[in-house]
Amino acid sequence: MPAVNSQPRRARSGNRRDEAARVAVLHAADDLLVEHGFGALTVEAIARRAGVAKQTIYRWWPSKxxxxxxxxxxxxxxxxxxxxxxxxxxxxxxxxxxxxxxxxxxxxxxxxxxxxxxxxxxxxxxxxxxxxxxxxxxxxxxxxxxxxxxxxxxxxxxxxxxxxxxxxxxxxxxxxxxxxxxxxxxxxxxxxxxxxxx
Amino acid sequence: MPAVNSQPRRARSGNRRDEAARVAVLHAADDLLVEHGFGALTVEAIARRAGVAKQTIYRWWPSKxxxxxxxxxxxxxxxxxxxxxxxxxxxxxxxxxxxxxxxxxxxxxxxxxxxxxxxxxxxxxxxxxxxxxxxxxxxxxxxxxxxxxxxxxxxxxxxxxxxxxxxxxxxxxxxxxxxxxxxxxxxxxxxxxxxxxx
Amino acid sequence: MPAVNSQPRRARSGNRRDEAARVAVLHAADDLLVEHGFGALTVEAIARRAGVAKQTIYRWWPSKxxxxxxxxxxxxxxxxxxxxxxxxxxxxxxxxxxxxxxxxxxxxxxxxxxxxxxxxxxxxxxxxxxxxxxxxxxxxxxxxxxxxxxxxxxxxxxxxxxxxxxxxxxxxxxxxxxxxxxxxxxxxxxxxxxxxxx
Amino acid sequence: MPAVNSQPRRARSGNRRDEAARVAVLHAADDLLVEHGFGALTVEAIARRAGVAKQTIYRWWPSKxxxxxxxxxxxxxxxxxxxxxxxxxxxxxxxxxxxxxxxxxxxxxxxxxxxxxxxxxxxxxxxxxxxxxxxxxxxxxxxxxxxxxxxxxxxxxxxxxxxxxxxxxxxxxxxxxxxxxxxxxxxxxxxxxxxxxx
DNA sequence: AGCTAAACGAGACGGTACGTCACGTCTTGGA
DNA sequence: TCCAAGACGTGACGTACCGTCTCGTTTAGCT
Missing domain, CATH: 1.10.357.10 (Tetracycline Repressor, domain 2)
Structure with missing residues (x-):
């Protein structure tokens, strides 16, 4: 759920860090942990749920x-x-x-x-x-x-x-x-x- | 021949559970955990270290x-x-x-x-x-x-x-x-x- | 289907080859092949279906x-x-x-x-x-x-x-x-x- | 740098299918079949010989x-x-x-x-x-x-x-x-x- | 009548390959 | 410069059979 507003597409960030992507990742991780447990907390699942590319996660966090x-x-x-x-x-x-x-x-x-x-x-x-x-x-x-x-x-x-x-x-x-x-x-x-x- | 362990070869178990394999697995798991941490504690590593087939582990333990x-x-x-x-x-x-x-x-x-x-x-x-x-x-x-x-x-x-x-x-x-x-x-x-x- | 008669237990063979086991294996193999294809034709499946131990098959046939x-x-x-x-x-x-x-x-x-x-x-x-x-x-x-x-x-x-x-x-x-x-x-x-x- | 193969390392493919991997797999399969027969034609052997990951094979071919x-x-x-x-x-x-x-x-x-x-x-x-x-x-x-x-x-x-x-x-x-x-x-x-x- | 030897069922064992999953790295192309 | 997309090599997963090996039982045939 990367979009935080009513626009159909999230405003893309250009060459600055995408704050929307950051919070989408945090929320996705928390939600997955609470809903499906630690076993479901994979980087791929977080990326999928956050609507974010895997590389975006690895760029900003060294591990899940x-x-x-x-x-x-x-x-x-x-x-x-x-x-x-x-x-x-x-x-x-x-x-x-x-x-x-x-x-x-x-x-x-x-x-x-x-x-x-x-x-x-x-x-x-x-x-x-x-x-x-x-x-x-x-x-x-x-x-x-x-x-x-x-x-x-x-x-x-x-x-x-x-x-x-x-x-x-x-x-x-x-x-x-x-x-x-x-x-x-x-x-x-x-x-x-x-x-x-x- | 009263001695039961004159051969270096482990006595095979026949159709009963192999006690030697059991303790080898327990020791291997413990050793791996202490020496290399939980990350190294894979079923394959335990089997390798215990000199035991992976299937033997899955036959007797539902998980590591x-x-x-x-x-x-x-x-x-x-x-x-x-x-x-x-x-x-x-x-x-x-x-x-x-x-x-x-x-x-x-x-x-x-x-x-x-x-x-x-x-x-x-x-x-x-x-x-x-x-x-x-x-x-x-x-x-x-x-x-x-x-x-x-x-x-x-x-x-x-x-x-x-x-x-x-x-x-x-x-x-x-x-x-x-x-x-x-x-x-x-x-x-x-x-x-x-x-x-x- | 090793039993060929009404007795609940097949007459065991003693120390001679068990003809009933032999034909049970042949039939089981043929049936498995026809019913489920070559992929289902495993030695274990033949033994299971024939009601025969795997070793009995390996004793008499070098391969399936x-x-x-x-x-x-x-x-x-x-x-x-x-x-x-x-x-x-x-x-x-x-x-x-x-x-x-x-x-x-x-x-x-x-x-x-x-x-x-x-x-x-x-x-x-x-x-x-x-x-x-x-x-x-x-x-x-x-x-x-x-x-x-x-x-x-x-x-x-x-x-x-x-x-x-x-x-x-x-x-x-x-x-x-x-x-x-x-x-x-x-x-x-x-x-x-x-x-x-x- | 017009040359594409000045390095011994194969050029990686990015997010498009790797043609080099494709032909390596085809050649490896053919070679294994001719040299060692169908019994040696396992997916793992093909991957090993082609220098390719098993998953790369399963990604593109449903079976060997x-x-x-x-x-x-x-x-x-x-x-x-x-x-x-x-x-x-x-x-x-x-x-x-x-x-x-x-x-x-x-x-x-x-x-x-x-x-x-x-x-x-x-x-x-x-x-x-x-x-x-x-x-x-x-x-x-x-x-x-x-x-x-x-x-x-x-x-x-x-x-x-x-x-x-x-x-x-x-x-x-x-x-x-x-x-x-x-x-x-x-x-x-x-x-x-x-x-x-x- | 008891003993020996072989075949039997059962099934544990060390292995190999299966097909799947997630890892972390890489490259492309668009914004 | 960051991002979505996704292919890649790597390696563990848990399963299915392989062929070998005891086990303890059963029976035929010989003492």
Missing amino acids: VEILLDTLIEDTAKRLPVPTELPTASGIRAYLRDFADFLAADPAGKCLLTLLAEAQHDPGTAASFHERYLEPRRIAEIEMLTRATEAGEVSPVLGPEATMDALLGPIVYCALTGVAVPRDLVDTLAENILRPRA | VEILLDTLIEDTAKRLPVPTELPTASGIRAYLRDFADFLAADPAGKCLLTLLAEAQHDPGTAASFHERYLEPRRIAEIEMLTRATEAGEVSPVLGPEATMDALLGPIVYCALTGVAVPRDLVDTLAENILRPRA | VEILLDTLIEDTAKRLPVPTELPTASGIRAYLRDFADFLAADPAGKCLLTLLAEAQHDPGTAASFHERYLEPRRIAEIEMLTRATEAGEVSPVLGPEATMDALLGPIVYCALTGVAVPRDLVDTLAENILRPRA | VEILLDTLIEDTAKRLPVPTELPTASGIRAYLRDFADFLAADPAGKCLLTLLAEAQHDPGTAASFHERYLEPRRIAEIEMLTRATEAGEVSPVLGPEATMDALLGPIVYCALTGVAVPRDLVDTLAENILRPRA
Whole structure:
């Protein structure tokens, strides 16, 4: 679905990158992943669905996982921002709940799980995934946690890195094993690991 | 002639399954995974390395992930049994530490992570992995936890299912993201989630 | 269909060749050829259909074409004997007509065409086919022709070998190309090549 | 740079069919057939020998017999044209002699016999072989015969179809049975079947 | 009556080729 | 300069048969 407007033919780009082709590829990849699973996510299928030539994909993305990574980064920025300004205990708890919902329900959540999985199979994917997604988020999360601790909102029983692993780990593990995150799991974890003020 | 292996030639199996071929396939798959990664784990490569015909693999395993699953099940039974008899708080803590070491260092640990990853890509793999590995282990773990609780060894802050997710999740998440599990993470988690007697 | 009687189990043979298995194989091969074509004529399919183990086939026949050859030889002896006693011009003409009908209509005719075809593909088949089928028949045909010539029944315009090629060639060629042998072709050929007395 | 073949590397084709690959496949198939027989004529062997990918073969030919058919059609057009302009009795006789030599000596002759044989095994092959080779040639031959008859060059004892079967049949039959066509067979047949003027 | 030897059904085995799919690279020709 | 289109070499897929090889059973014929 490359066309984004009512014109029968997309305005072709000439010698600049075709933005319509770019978003068509991202959408096609995401749609294929959600609708038919990772097995159907081939470069040829993406090109077919996006109405784009295969070469156009190879020109701009080194592999199909980078497409997913682009999608994930854009979607996460919109739907799951890390709260960094004046974080409170309840703000952090809300963030954890949002994260659980994101993994369980959002199409981009499937995208994250897929990338985490593919990173186990391929070192290159792992490197990209860490560098472009995990590390930046982790830095923001650590900052969130540090500020909250300094403000006396929370007093975690572990260092910031380990605290984030202790909080996110169970949520991710439940998502990976197809288990719905229990309602009280997040709250009890926050209570016992973060030790909020109230 | 009491000796059964005086010839270097492998004893052929007749019309019964060839045990030597079976273990050769399991070893070949494990070796390929550890040495060259999941990308090199093709059925043809396994057959080549095991000195076995491709058809022999397809005769006994519906897919290559079932081979890994067989390997994982056999190896886990040997190297990471769930302690079910008279479990103590320190026994559970030791189990968690062993699990972290298993994921980090054992070849079969890579196998587990690979299966967990592949389960994200393919529903069939997910079903097999749950049915043949995760569920049986989870049942044993729940029993371990229940007995320890009844014996007063521990008094967990969550139900048994959620407790196991809270304990195993961070370990798995660290392994998946390539982070070494911090020394104090497991112990502090056990302290705050399980609340042992002592 | 190995069983030839009402007993649920065929009487097993002990340490002598099992005649029931032999004819079951011949029939299965012929049936498969006629019903599903040469492509379906695999050793495994023959064994399956005959209710016989593959090894039993390999024990007695070096290849599947030898099975067809056995069938052809038995059937030809019954249904298309070469008239050698006191041959007449009309006897030879009748033989040619029978041969045309045999190729067109008899299951064993398909068998002959198949063997002639397979002989083009494989020298071993060609050797067996010549030695066991073509040569013996040719010798009998030449004798038939020679006797008829000596008796003054016919006075062929070519030597006996070439005469047989001139008479049989068109019939075989029509069968190979799927053309029905025209009614007058055989008769006119006989008239102009054999030059019968009357 | 006017030269197109200054590099040893073959010029790649872009998005048009690669003519070099096409002829390489035809030659490889013919060579394999002549050198090692039909048994060695596998698609994989053709691809290997032609230096071409298997998929390139499957992209353009539905089966290996179509490759042979292409070869045969091209070669026959060059080496064994049917004389259609002002055919004479001796012209027809020469055509028959050329046909016999073609079958006996020319590589493409083996190709024809192979196709005729394979047509016995597979109805699809038979259909293609008739439609693309036998029928067009037969039409040209019938026209040749009709013209010669109308010009009074010959007065055949049979209709044109049956006449061609009577003339070609013995030649093909000899070739199929590995018998060298006797020198006088063709001439005597022509004399007695065609009845030329002189 | 028991023993030996052969043929049997069953079917696992190491192989080869099949025809299909997707990969990533390349070239053409149009905008 | 970018793009759609698509042919190409590469290599793995899962399947079908090949011909060989045990297995354990059955039976004929000899001790």
